[in-house]
Amino acid sequence: MPDAIQAQMQALTERLHHLNYQYYQRDTSEVSDQEFDRLLAELGALEAAHPALAQPNSPTQRVGGTVTKQFATAPHRFPMLSLGNTYSEDDLREFDERVQKGLEGAPYRYVCELKFDGVAMSLAYQNGELHQGVTRGDGTRGDVVTANVRTIRTLPLHLRPAPGQPADFEVRGEIFLPLPVFAELNAEREQNGEALLANPRNAASGTLKLQDSAQVAARKLRFFAYSLLTPGRHFATHSEALGALASYGLPVSDTWRVCASLAEVLDFIHHWEKQRFTLPVATDGIVIKVDDLRQQDQLGLTAKSPRWAIAYKYPAEAARTQLREVQYNVGRTGAVTPVALLAPVALAGTIVKRATLHNANQIAALDLRLGDTVLVEKGGEIIPKITGVVLEARPADAVPIVYPTACPACGTPLVRPEGEAHFRCPNERGCPPQLKARLEHYVSRKALNIDGLGAETVGRLFDLGMVNTPADIYDLPARRAELVTLERLGEKSIDNLIAGIEASKQVPFPRVLFGLGIRYVGETVAQKLAQHYRDIDALAAATAEEMAAVPEVGGVIAVAAAAWLQEPQNRELLERLRQAGVQLALTGEAPVLASDRLAGLTFVLSGVFAEHSRDELQHIIVSNGGKITGSISKKLSYLVAGENMGPAKREKATGFKVPIISEADLMALLPAPGETAADTDAPEPPATGAQGELFG
Numbered sequence: 277m278p279d280a281i282q283a284q285m286q287a288l289t290e291r292l293h294h295l296n297y298q299y300y301q302r303d304t305s306e307v308s309d310q311e312f313d314r315l316l317a318e319l320g321a322l323e324a325a326h327p328a329l330a331q332p333n334s335p336t337q338r339v340g341g342t343v344t345k346q347f348a349t350a351p352h353r354f355p356m357l358s359l360g361n362t363y364s365e366d367d368l369r370e371f372d373e374r375v376q377k378g379l380e381g382a383p384y385r386y387v388c389e390l391k392f393d394g395v396a397m398s399l400a401y402q403n404g405e406l407h408q409g410v411t412r413g414d415g416t417r418g419d420v421v422t423a424n425v426r427t428i429r430t431l432p433l434h435l436r437p438a439p440g441q442p443a444d445f446e447v448r449g450e451i452f453l454p455l456p457v458f459a460e461l462n463a464e465r466e467q468n469g470e471a472l473l474a475n476p477r478n479a480a481s482g483t484l485k486l487q488d489s490a491q492v493a494a495r496k497l498r499f500f501a502y503s504l505l506t507p508g509r510h511f512a513t514h515s516e517a518l519g520a521l522a523s524y525g526l527p528v529s530d531t532w533r534v535c536a537s538l539a540e541v542l543d544f545i546h547h548w549e550k551q552r553f554t555l556p557v558a559t560d561g562i563v564i565k566v567d568d569l570r571q572q573d574q575l576g577l578t579a580k581s582p583r584w585a586i587a588y589k590y591p592a593e594a595a596r597t598q599l600r601e602v603q604y605n606v607g608r609t610g611a612v613t614p615v616a617l618l619a620p621v622a623l624a625g626t627i628v629k630r631a632t633l634h635n636a637n638q639i640a641a642l643d644l645r646l647g648d649t650v651l652v653e654k655g656g657e658i659i660p661k662i663t664g665v666v667l668e669a670r671p672a673d674a675v676p677i678v679y680p681t682a683c684p685a686c687g688t689p690l691v692r693p694e695g696e697a698h699f700r701c702p703n704e705r706g707c708p709p710q711l712k713a714r715l716e717h718y719v720s721r722k723a724l725n726i727d728g729l730g731a732e733t734v735g736r737l738f739d740l741g742m743v744n745t746p747a748d749i750y751d752l753p754a755r756r757a758e759l760v761t762l763e764r765l766g767e768k769s770i771d772n773l774i775a776g777i778e779a780s781k782q783v784p785f786p787r788v789l790f791g792l793g794i795r796y797v798g799e800t801v802a803q804k805l806a807q808h809y810r811d812i813d814a815l816a817a818a819t820a821e822e823m824a825a826v827p828e829v830g831g832v833i834a835v836a837a838a839a840w841l842q843e844p845q846n847r848e849l850l851e852r853l854r855q856a857g858v859q860l861a862l863t864g865e866a867p868v869l870a871s872d873r874l875a876g877l878t879f880v881l882s883g884v885f886a887e888h889s890r891d892e893l894q895h896i897i898v899s900n901g902g903k904i905t906g907s908i909s910k911k912l913s914y915l916v917a918g919e920n921m922g923p924a925k926r927e928k929a930t931g932f933k934v935p936i937i938s939e940a941d942l943m944a945l946l947p948a949p950g951e952t953a954a955d956t957d958a959p960e961p962p963a964t965g966a967q968g969e970l971f972g
């Protein structure tokens with residue numbers, strides 16, 4: 277009864293679109309989160325059972341899952357122009373005079389909007405459905421990032437019908453990473469010893485170009501619409517179009533205002549100069565647009581920007597203050613970072629006392645001296661930086677900064693590996709801040725998450741010489757008598773600490789691997805390595821080359837991980853952790869016996885799978901001799917299709933006559949349980965010319 281099923285899917289889709297709109301545009305929720313998830317799962321299951329009925333804009337697309345190796349490009353129907361920029365109010369007066377002249381004395385009004393600092397996006401809607409998302413590119417052609425854009429929760433995939441809604445239009449707006457999300461992302465990267473993202477704009481643009489839309493979904497991008505374009509004229513004014521966008525369910529920031537004069541525009545600018553720091557989105561100025569669309573046409577365009585609009589940019593917030601001291605911090609990986617300690621100064625809504633100095637090169641480039649008066653800026657960057665020295669204010673006794681040649685913590689001569697900007701302390705095993713930071717990392721929430729043993733306590737125990745490496749933590753329960761003598765550590769805290777240590781022995785292997793603090797091995801890489809090798813012995817036996825073949829594990833990571841695992845002291849650490857009962861293997865049955873059944877075959881996985889995670893399937897394929905690739909070509913052996921596989925993949929595979937199989941079909945290729953790897957033979961590669969779907 278496909279009709280009945282189609283109707284059921286349609287009803288679920290509409291209900292979910294409605295609930296999404298209520299939740300993200302109206303801030304209300306008619307059902308519990310569980311009920312929402314249940315409806316979503318129900319639709320997902322129906323789509324899996326009836327892939328032909330699955331819609332590209334289904335609410336199930338929010339979670340991502342589509343992997344794009346290389347983004348296609350598409351032309352812009354209306355060119356994506358840029359705006360004339362200015363930092364001066366005098367320029368705005370001149371702009372206003374040009375507008376006045378161009379309109380020959382007719383009355384006019386402006387719309388002022390905030391200028392959001394993200395990535396410009398062009399969205400095509402057709403018959404109420406999100407059809408395509410394209411980046412600005414060179415203004416005439418951009419990258420098609422539709423699958424990634426679909427994961428933005430506040431963006432309607434399906435519009436609310438409204439009277440007069442054009443059947444075919446484009447929405448222009450800004451994709452951005454909310455500031456709290458950006459801060460969280462950087463905190464995580466710092467913990468993992470990864471390079472920090474300079475500003476939310478770079479973070480948003482990097483996120484938008486991720487190949488795996490499931491990762492994009494996890495990053496929580498947002499969108500604000502700021503213009504609506506149609507082939508014909510549907511609205512008289514820009515303000516009307518903004519109102520229409522909001523009424524269709526598109527997110528429009530409600531900060532825009534109609535201004536009847538330049539004086540009102542300047543008021544708007546002054547109001548937001550400080551107020552903008554209270555918003556959860558980075559802004560760098562104001563955009564001023566002539567409201568009447570016919571007047572916009574009358575004013576026309578210059579070569580690359582409209583004459584009817586201009587951007588006023590706020591000056592980067594800067595302050596003058598005194599450089600008191602330079603501190604050199606040694607991180608978990610031994611990297612030395614200079615930090616400027618400043619006389620406290622108010623800047624962009626906060627009091628600044630410290631600024632990053634990045635590295636030795638920057639100190640030299642600024643010719644910085646202690647006692648100097650410096651300029652501190654907080655532009656798009658969230659972490660303040662020193663941008664210059666006020667030489668006229670340099671005291672006669674200003675002390676030149678001599679970059680240390682030895683580790684400020686342990687005295688070991690610093691090294692600067694070729695191609696790296698940072699000096700590093702190579703004394704991994706003896707340098708106190710490195711050891712301490714590694715312990716803090718080991719007990720942290722995303723690693724072993726040891727309740728009752730926070731960063732502060734573990735730091736104290738380290739300072740007291742009671743704990744030096746993660747393995748020492750597991751000796752603490754037997755040293756209760758010593759613990760009770762410590763100040764500020766009562767019986768109850770000790771009970772907690774011991775219970776937390778005990779519980780950490782149940783933390784799964786991937787998080788333990790992450791907790792070891794191997795350079796470059798963040799959460800995702802730890803997960804991939806653990807899933808691939810399943811236990812620490814298999815991992816330790818692998819060469820860097822082998823590890824580099826695991827998806828998401830690049831060459832640099834693999835070399836670092838292999839070197840770490842070879843070190844005798846690390847082997848000893850692992851042995852002690854094993855004896856303590858820490859999980860150094862994935863528990864549960866390995867998904868499938870290894871065999872060479874899939875030798876010589878290549879697979880593409882697409883969509884979401886019901887029985888196994890994508891990682892498990894990758895593991896199954898690889899451990900049975902098969903290879904995973906990202907793109908469909910005529911050489912591909914099989915396309916394994918899960919739920920929500922896009923129609924384009926299906927079409928491409930069919931075009932190349934690549935067989936499309938299900939998860940169950942894949943499992944059927946493998947040795948049956950009980951059959952040993954030795955008595956299996958690789959199957960014949962699929963006959964070329966095989967049509968459509970194998971196995972029914």
Ligand code: IVH
Pocket residue numbers: 357358359389390391392393395396397449450502503563582585587
């Ligand atoms: S209007 C032809 N409005 O600023 C005018 N742009 O060069 C098209 N931007 O990267 C742009 N907020 O993405 C407009 N409220 C706003 C904006 C805005 C941010 C960005 C835009 C583009 C740049 C303009």
